[in-house]
Structures are given as C-alpha cells and as structure tokens.
Amino acid sequence: MPDSSHHHLKAWWAIAIAGALLACAYPLARAADANKEKASAKPLALRKIMQVLDKDMQTVSDGIARADWSVVARIAARITNHPQPPMGERMRILAFIGGDAGKFKEYDKQTKQAAHALEKFAIQGDKRAVISTFSTLQETCLACHQQFRASFQEHFYGRR
Numbered sequence: 001m002p003d004s005s006h007h008h009l010k011a012w013w014a015i016a017i018a019g020a021l022l023a024c025a026y027p028l029a030r031a032a033d034a035n036k037e038k039a040s041a042k043p044l045a046l047r048k049i050m051q052v053l054d055k056d057m058q059t060v061s062d063g064i065a066r067a068d069w070s071v072v073a074r075i076a077a078r079i080t081n082h083p084q085p086p087m088g089e090r091m092r093i094l095a096f097i098g099g100d101a102g103k104f105k106e107y108d109k110q111t112k113q114a115a116h117a118l119e120k121f122a123i124q125g126d127k128r129a130v131i132s133t134f135s136t137l138q139e140t141c142l143a144c145h146q147q148f149r150a151s152f153q154e155h156f157y158g159r160r
C-alpha cells in the first residue's frame with residue numbers, strides 16, 4: 001500500500017504558503033485602494049463654499065473701490081450667512097479635527113462677526129470703518145487657513 005501521508009503533507013504546505021501569501025497581499029491591496037481613494041478624492045463641499053467666499057471677497061473689494069456701499073452691504077451679508085457643508089461632511093470634518101473643533105468654530109465665528117460688522121458700516125456709508133473691517137475680515141480667513149488648511153489637504157486629499 002503506497003504511503004499517502006507524504007502527499008497530505010505536500011498539500012498542507014501548499015495551503016499554508018498560499019495563506020501566507022494572501023495574508024501579505026491583502027493589506028498591500030488595501031493600502032493601494034486607500035491611496036487610490038485619496039488620489040481621486042471628491043472635493044469637500046467645504047471647498048466649494050470657500051470658492052464662493054473668495055469670489056464674494058473680490059466683489060466686496062471691487063465695491064469698496066467704487067464706493068458702492070450697497071454692493072458691499074449685500075455681499076457682506078452673504079459672507080455672514082455662508083452655508084455649512086452637509087451634515088455627513090460636517091461629521092467627517094469634526095471626526096478629523098477632534099479636539100480642535102472649538103478653535104475651528106471660533107475662527108468661523110470671527111469671520112461671521114467681521115462680515116456682519118462690515119455690512120453694518122457699509123449701510124452707514126462709513127468708508128474708513130468699511131476699509132479697516134474688510135482688512136480684519138481678511139485676517140480671519142487667513143487665521144483659519146494657517147492653522148487648518150494644510151492638514152485638511154493632507155487628510156482629505158492625500159497631499160501636502
């Protein structure tokens with residue numbers, strides 16, 4: 001009678017090796033998928049909101065140059081009431097920034113407060129106050145970017 005235990009042993013090794021290969025290949029494949037996900041990441045709704053803010057700031061700047069206070073007042077109100085990203089995205093953002101959520105919200109509040117003051121001064125036609133408040137408003141944008149923008153880009157889009 002031929003001894004079959006030898007064959008069993010061979011088969012067992014083949015399975016063990018295949019298993020080990022799979023165990024190595026799986027995380028590699030997952031890592032590749034994760035990279036792909038980032039490389040093709042859909043822009044955040046936040047980015048679109050920011051692009052509108054950017055345009056609005058340019059419109060305000062043009063309005064100031066032309067001393068068109070009604071345009072400045074109207075667009076400042078739009079900046080004050082800028083939309084938020086949808087709930088799901090807000091959750092993703094909050095999960096990412098964690099303990100810095102308070103700071104992030106504080107920056108947004110400062111932007112809104114400056115934009116609101118800008119609207120008020122534009123309605124009053126107070127040119128000096130409009131100009132200095134516009135500059136304060138720009139600083140609030142920059143302050144948040146300085147702290148958060150690079151890390152958002154790295155986290156949500158996978159680049160620095």
Ligand code: HEC
Pocket residue numbers: 043044046047050051053054057079104105107108111137138140141142144145148149152153
């Ligand atoms: C509370 C934080 C915060 C405030 C306040 C803020 N931003 Fe941003 N901004 C961000 C973050 C985070 C990004 C990166 C978003 C992204 O890349 O998806 C960004 C990106 C941008 C961009 C780049 C968009 C692009 O196409 O990549 C512009 C322009 C911009 N912001 C304009 C403004 C202006 C103008 C203001 C003030 C009126 C402002 N932001 C206020 C957080 C902020």
